[in-house]
Amino acid sequence: MSEKVLMKGNEALAEAAIIAGCRHYFAYPITPQNEIPAYMALRMPMVEGTFLQAESEIASINMVYGASAAGARVMTSSSSPGISLKQEGISYLAGAELPAVIVNMMRGGPGLGNIAGSQADYFQATKGGGHGDYHIIVLAPGNVQELADLTIRAFDLADEYRIPVMILGDGFLGQMSEPLVLPKPTGKKFDKSSWALSGAKGRDHHIVYSLRLTPEHALEELNIRLQERYAAISEKEILFDTYRADDAEFLLVAFGTSSRLCRNAVNILRKEGIKAGLFRPITLWPFPYDELEKAAEKVRMVLSVEMNAGQMIEDIRLALGKDKDIQSYGKMGGVVPEVDEIVEKVRSYGTR
């Protein structure tokens, strides 16, 4: 089973969802993630699952809501404009404490933008996205293997915390082919019998809702419960990676596709004797504030490399405060940062 296969990111993700036990998938086509619905349309009938091409992203996220309320493992996928349409539904999932996995293979924006990979939805994904005081868990894979592995994890996290989990990739990651070992199911079981809708047989009726108007269904109470859950997630579920960061004087911070370029830049800089390293958040929410602070303790400069105008840099500043020299290098509109330019940014700083 641990044989390597060559797969596109989007297809590896879809297969991993099936391995994780996802049997319900609802979505609406949009580039650059169309390989996911195509794969699901082919694969779901083989495992007696449901593939449904919905009439819109709004419909598909609400189908996800219904399937989740019924107790199923369920996923939807889209790209930036479609994810914007799903935001009301994601807020309802959060309010009704329903698990779900949502994939955003980001593309350039704003507006219709373009179909190149981008990281411009960082704010939307990590700071709420829809209305109300809520968070979703945001996972940012850096390669196809990790994309598949994190998909498995996403389903477990969603069920464990009854929370929507977003896999935040981008068009490049979704469409690149890499060898991977398909992950195994974790086998974790989650008991949903206390809340899922399965018919009120021999028990009180279950209601899945987020409207809270009365003292016995106080909205503040739900919010407090959610915040406690978010605190527990922040405590236990942080994921990050470092590369040659132990003795670094220059620390690049990047996630997803831009982190791959940063690895190359670190290698080039190291050859020149410049002590560069990389810190790569894998959970973007919860963000690894403390871990980054520790990694950056001794560095002279931190460079945030993003495929956007500089969004994650706000979290980096929160982690490191005003005393650290934090620089930004971002490329917008679906343009990829150049390794040479990353190298030059650090090199010129180092010899300053």
Next chain:
Amino acid sequence: MAQDNAKLVYDRPEALVDRAHHYCPGCGHGIIHKLLAEIIDDAGIRENTIIVAPVGCSVLAYFYLNVDGCEAAHGRAPAVATGIKRVHGNSKHVLVYQGDGDLLAIGTAETIHAANRGENLTIIFVNNAIYGMTGGQMAPTSLAEQKTKTSPYGRKVADFGQPIRACEMINTLEAPVFIERCAVNSVKNILKTKKALKKAVKNQVEGRGYSFVEILSMCPTGWGIKPVDALKWVEDAMIPYYPLGNFRDR
């Protein structure tokens, strides 16, 4: 003793929760909830039924019906119901309860596509020609020249179009098996409504497919008239534009 021989001839249906509801005097939602509860009891499906409540006055329907319940975002009840149904298949019966703003304005796409897919659902469409919950604004079903909060000079067809006839629109699609328009403004009409709802539920239980029941209903508060006058307004103003009757029964 007379009491010993007393026979219970009328009781609260098991599927109806024993609690006061929040509906205004003269509102039709309470009547329709009661009919549904009786039908659920008669069919013996209380333990296998899930109601999807819309955003609108009837959002709290899940507190009144003693079955599993699910709230849906405004307009999305058919999509939510599709999700539930695709998980449980025909082992659970999903009733979709929607108002006219929900079903014909914000949720038109979900309405059409669930119908077109022939989802095995029972749609209960309560047409009160107004947005009740938000305080009486114009609905897609508000009649021409009808005065509402957002049509203070009357609904101008030139600006807002003619009111939409849902049954006729659904009736252009191939998949639905049952389409009927009823009303709850008189005993006679209520009994007909019950019969149509019963058939629409039976169709789902038997796995026959999508059933759509439109119910013309009163909203005296939203219309700004007395409850008795509201019954008459349904008869004199609504029914001529929205003819009652069966459109399809396969």
